[in-house]
Amino acid sequence: MPRWIYGLLVTVVVMIWGFNVIALKVLVHHFDPVTMTSFRIFVAGFVVFVMMGLIGKLKKLTWTEMKLVGAAGLFNVVFHHFFLAIGLTLTTASNSGLILGTLPLLTALMSMKFLGDRFTWFRGLGILFGLLGVSFIVLNGKSHLGQVSIGDFYVFLAALSQAISFILVKRASNTMDVRVLTGWMFLFGSAVLFLVSLAIEPHGLARFSNGNIQVWLLFLCSAIFATGLGHMIYNKSLQRLGATEAAIFTNLSPFFTLIGSYFFLNEPITFAQMSGFVLIILGVILGSGVINDQNKTQRMRKEQDQAI
Template sequence: MEKRALLLTYGLIFFVMVSWGLNVVMLKLLVEAFPPQTMTAFRILTAGIVTILIVLFGSSFQSLSKREWRYTLLGMVFGVVLHHTFLAQGLTMIDASNAVLILALLPLTTALFAVFFLGEALTKWRLLGICFALIGVFFIQGGIGSFQMEKGEVYLFIAMIVQAISFIFIKKTTATLDSKQVTAMMLLFGSIGLLLVSLVVEPTGVGSMMGASPFIYIVFFFSAIVATAVGHFVFNAAIQKIGAGQTAIFNNFVPFFGLVFSAIFLKETIYLYQLVGFLFIVAGVLFGTGYAEKHWVRKVPIQGKSM
């Protein structure tokens, strides 16, 4: 890849990480302004419509086999309906700063599921990463290492875990199907599932979506179109161009920007134990996903051996 094209790819994926860190803060604002389940349904519906239009104008749809339909629907249930339901509900109960740190465990959790369900190796370095990540979790619970968790934290952990499960199904689907089409279908069909759930748990939710300030609607559309729709397309394109390993490492910027934006826009206090927890989680992700072992450990020359 040419240097200029590579720099452009890095710049775009970095912008996505900034928007995803900001998106957690935006969601915190949105769940306080609207009924969380109904807002989530319309936000994902908006993202789904945008992604479908992009796919339609960019390339033709491919017909799906029964296997592809099965994995796409499973990915939709876990990655869209369950993930966004628990994410929205959890954000009504805890600060955005804690939420982004919990969501930072996503790459590590995905790597662990890949070990159990996709047959990837679990090395000593990955085990070290798991230990680092667990230490980080104890810190973000208040700096005292307590196993007791608030309800909102439980919801965020569930949101993170079900999204990691969805990645396993997505990986199986995209082995034979274009990732952009999978993303668009999951968002559009998933929004229908979210809307059905919202009609049950929030019967008057649709009417409550009216009457907010113009600023809140700007936040809503920025979250839906830029962070969710465009962000996922850029992320998938980066995986295709520079590989999953290099792209995934950028995810470590998300909790950092989430902490910064929660302090700036929500006036949340960032504590030292949260920063320490963040560092442990980043170390856990680097080792637990196998990135450090692949790019650092195996490149260290062995003493006494000629190069």
């Protein structure tokens, strides 16, 4: 498929992830967060395995692939979600949103270090515009950035963990189907996260009785569409676009969360927030490599015309 189709798919996935934040806000009111997250990710992994089994893509993993799956599961599922959950209890939402907005920058820097990606001026400007846009959104309203706290550090570790996982997924995609990788990563990570939840949330399983039909339907939609299918599509697009370009699209997530809050939580949308969205769009256009691709195509056509 053309690159623009993968870009469109990533945009849809990020939209679902943005709306998923609204769903998670509801779910954590009924369930303990770490216990709920471990089960949600397990369901997502199960769904991925069923789909891969139906299309005949399941296969045995080599020892090298197992090590990559384990490492990606630890960083993408265990470390990311654990540090984020703890960090959110110790710092403000504004600080958390801004720090998580550094994910594309962290991914780009690591891609240059470990994958040999070229960091162009267009991508640099894209990351800068994306960060400015996220800042407009998360700093709007009464919240203001305060001093760096231990909570800020935990949220940074969450972003760093996810950036590392993107590099591991990209590297593992050289020898295995990333959709299969996603399923194994979820199953392994959810098992470890569940063991962690037993230690820090001893009554987490008992609280599952607090859920009604609507809450469980929301849980299943979050697990299947946002986590299972969403990450499967994102990781496949990451394989095609590259870690840096795919991560740029995550800057759209705060905007879709904003839209979801407006329709489902009756929260107003301000001019500052819309200004942030415009900056994010500029960041996606510059950072996704679209302009670079167009310039490269124009140069190739010019060279062909001169040769003729």
